[in-house]
Amino acid sequence: MASLKRSLDSDPFAANISSKVYVRSTKSGKVQKIVREVYLRQDIPCSSKLCRGCLKTAPKDAAGRTLPFVLSDKPAGTKQFPQGHYLVPDTNAFLNAMDLFEQSSAFYDVVVLQVVLEELRNRSLPLYNRLIALTKSEDKRCYVFFNEFRLETHVARDEGETVNDRNDRAVRKAAKWYGEHLAHASGAKKAAVPAVVMLSNDRDNLRKARQEGIPACSLSEYVKTLKDGERLLDMIPETQDQDITASKDSRRSGGENLYPEFFTMSKMMTGVKGGLLHQGIFNVSPYNYLEGSIRVPAFPKALLILGRENINRAVDGDLVVVQVLPKDQWKEPSTQVIEEEAITKNENPDAEGEDFVSEKERKALQEEVKRTQSKTTEGHAQPTARVVGVVKRNWRQYVGHIDQSSVSKSGSQGRKQDSVFVIPMDKKIPKIRLRTRQVTELIGKRILVTIDAWDRASRHPTGHFVRSLGELETKAAETEALLLEYDVQYRPFPKTVLDCLPKEGHDWKVPASTDDPGWRDREDLRGLLICSIDPIGCQDIDDALHSRPLPNGNTEVGVHIADVSHFVKPNNAMDTEASIRGTTVYLVDKRIDMLPMLLGTDLCSLKPYVERYAFSVLWELSPDADIVNVRFTKSVIKSREAFSYEQAQLRVDDASQQDDLTKSIRTLLALSRKLKQKRLDAGALSLSSPEVKVQMESETSDPIDVKTKELLDTMSLVEEFMLLANTSVAAKIYEAFPQTAILRRHAAPPKTNFDELSNQLRVKKGRELSVESSRALADSLDACVDPNNPFFNTLIRIMATRCMMSAEYFCSGTQAYPEFRHYGLASEIYTHFTSPIRRYADLVAHRQLAAAIEYEAVDPSVRSRGRLEAVCKSINVRHRNAQLAGRASIAYYVGQALRGKATEEDGFVMKIFSNGFVVLVPRFGIESLIRLRDLADPEPQATFDAETYTLTTTGSREVTVELFQKVRVKVTDQKDETTGKRGIKMELIKAI
């Protein structure tokens, strides 16, 4: 038998074709061999303005244009490369020091290799997005070079070579090629050709590059040669320094480990699938940094995670896997306030881990044990768990400030690196150890830091400095801090977005001729007496109303919403930007728009006296406010007047006003009362949260006073009709798109959420809270009245609100119809339709409604369930962040308004611990903790009765504090000297 072999080399195209072979494991457990063919080409340009050759061969688009070349012909030089240089960073460089590349003082002419970009995407999506944004910015001169597709720079994986090694080799090859290519192609003298410098923090890669004669630098070497190198040096994370000087540290890593090791990924996944381990998002208790909880699908109630060792390096928001602990380790949730700042105040950031659980932490734990043991009722103990692994870190950039007490006095002069602690603004985030050379400059500043790593041998995570936002307590720094902390996109709109605006700008008008395509299928409602009612100074007027009597005795009511979808077409840059922003964020002194100003405050805004496009909902309502029929139409309207709530109220109350407009508002008001009554009868909840308004001085916009918000009838008028519009639209789009309608639901809270509150009410006030339905809850909340304490009812409402789930947007196909219910509004179906200028969900609802009434074709983006789900998920987060940012902004300004003043106010006890209690002051809408040690010096002894929620102090001061009690407190602002942080401080004057 003879066998012949066919040589593969006989293929004439072999040189241009390569393939990439790898094994892919899918989530469902499939393991596949994947072969990707790679077609290599030689016309991918180097994009250097020096190069003539590439210009000729660069591929052209349909119009015969080539993309403009990016890299400068006169790149900046450094000491080391006086002739100028291009940078070729490897993946590690971006992973470790993306912040460096975003600097405006250096890092220009960067060649981002495809291999690096892809690797970065696999390692960290946020960093990848930042890099993409960087390559798009015009002034940074970043060029993405597709090295994998260029014949000369393609690298096939060698046998036995790890992916990392191959990628490093690809980077070196590309850097080398660039160098040779430029020298050859530019034709300039050798000295004038810019150097192509590979940046890497991988020692091995650097060594190999030098062997191959490629100019290469580590990040710190490179940064040192730059002008403001000292400052930039801080942005190189510490772990990397260790990497390079690994030999020195090897002893330490071999030393004692403070935390248990994480399980391997496959072990965790096996456990999770088998139901023995549980996966969920880790949450830290806002009152006790050593206590966390995790909600897992397997159990109705959250699992407790207590103590540093069990938390095992998890940070708030991480996706972790936990293991339930044996029953003898089950505990009650802590009744103590444990603040990291207070307990670990005197830690030294340089000395690491000599004592894992510090003395004070131990003490706090002992008291915990004492308390648990003193109780015989074992039923109270809750299941606890420990973290065995982190599936996905949710680390972001954190705003914080340097803990002054952690700064060593001697080291602050020289240029040597100091270790300091940064206390993040978010109390749930642990202190971050930071090494910096500029401690003196940074003290007293708001700074932005990131966490780099948290290894087993280190008690605190280590991070690096990103940038300084400015002095603590300056308005600019604090506002930016807020926006960063809540991940609000506050950069100005990019040019691509502004390009989507109508060309006429502010001169845009509704076309005069009704034959214009803009008028197609639009109803002419310019003749109706439409007006808008909004808060004072409102510029983005989303909605306007009208009513008119019909001959049959019924009333026609119209709600007209700004037709934003006319201006924002699906899938253009503006739409994408709006979907990312999700919502407009209102701060006390600032508004961060979802849509560019031109649209938000002019073209879309339903300003008075001008014609505007609108989307109208028109009902025929019977005198009892029952809907006879409803229709939806695109329209053109002309608002007669823009009222503020107060103006409208005055006008309605003034009997002398008898014009048609006022009459129609009165009609609306009467109808709205009936609508509200119906809603309440159906079980709608009237919930409460402490809302205040900060009054600003008009010139300097410094806060001068704080007022609680007033409620006017006209507010409820607008609210009722908006609810009605939303409900009607929800029903319509659900009918048209049963699978993909964008709706809003408010899930009924699990009964267990109310356990605590209802127990407190029973014990303290002898009242029962029935929570079977929203109706029952509404009734029992109404019954919670204390004749001596008019605020008591509001207090209970505030507390009940906190037990609720938060409402969320969802796509109708993801839930069963009964789950659509809006618990708070007692509505079967609900959506957001009435504020498209400031909420993206409304914009989507507009598009769906337009398609439902066959005004326009269904756009794929509002029909694809997957995309809508992603949109819902993202806007839910944005919405929540916007709320939090708004509240935090108010809290900050309240603090500023109180600065230097001391006032006495009434407050109420909301929460009680064994070593302190939380007081809410309704006048300012703030709550604050009063600790035992704040009551008197020395700290009084106290006995805490958890059954009756009573704290009795003895010794240096004798008071008894109970839950719900009214107290008189002195409110001052106070700057904590050790932390440099200003906060509200309350002192108990007397218990009433």
Place this chain on the structure above:
Amino acid sequence: MASTQHVLLSPAELAYLHASLSLTPPIRPDGRTPTQFRPLVAETGILPGTNGSARICFADGTEAIVGVKAEVERTKLSRVGPADELEGTRLVGDVVEGLAGAGGTENITEKEEIATNGADWVELSVEIPGYRDDDAGTAFLSAMLAEALLADGEFARKLYINRRFHWKLYLDILLISPPLSYPLPLLSLTTHLALLSTRLPRLKSEGDEDPFFDDDWAAAPYLYPRRKGDSGKATSKPPVSLLVMAVGNSIIFDPSKEELAVADVALAVSIGEALSSSSTSLGKKATTEDAMNLDDGEGRSLRLLSVRTIDPPSRLTPPGVPNATNSAYGAATATQKQPEARTAELEAVEGVWKAPRGGAKPLVMAALVQKVLEKGGVADEVLDALDAVDLV
């Protein structure tokens, strides 16, 4: 199917062929020696998307392609009913507690597991152009190939991942030309080569964890491990099935269609390499075998895996009529009326074709098998030749 193909030879031609093949040494129509195979072209790795693949093309134009795909599959536990689930949880529990790999637990042993499930771990599909896939002949071919593969029980063992998972192999065997001769040897050889070139992703997880694999294809080990160092040849081999036939006293390998048409007996003999006795324990198998085989470079020890008789098409050929009974030559016309009945009774006449009757005689069978297994014989030669194919 193929074996019972219609043969377009006249009884006289059949008789002539039979006579020439019965000579010592036999004279084959294409001039081959009795043990000589038809020349063939072979290559591996022709289907990049598969775990292993091969193509073999005979000089007569018949061509076959085999692709091997592997998938991870959950092993069915031998117990049925509620205990099943319990068992699963217990195993997972072991993993979490770190007990996995601490040695077989009392109730399930690997052997038991493989023995009960092994047959499901390989799925073979044979496709012959012009035949339905449920055609009896096709089914028989696929059963024969599968039987050979699973006969030694070692094959399933190679697919074992851990107590909870195993690889499932899908072998797609395609004949891409019309079957000119009985395709068994071609398909078997191609399958053999494809399996030799098959690689499975490298396992990274340990014990009974959900399996987790290396994403580097270059690191994927061969299903049949290679000897390190010299030429990288496999240390053990997948089985091959050879087609052997006997005509008179001659034993002829790799018969062509015409030769098969006059076969007295045709056998499909599957052979594998005998296992060294020490390599039975699964865990250490790969390493011990490496060591074992390093020094036996010379002779391989073959062993018989299975033997199947093939019904040769010769049985359906029309008989020749001797001159004595042929009316054209003046024989009595009366006999013409029942030619069938009469030929059966007739004694064999020299030079007149008569379809073989009856089964294979044990002695002949023994001789055939003997010939196959002979040291330095055909099987050895075939395996050597296949060895020479570069594995991609």
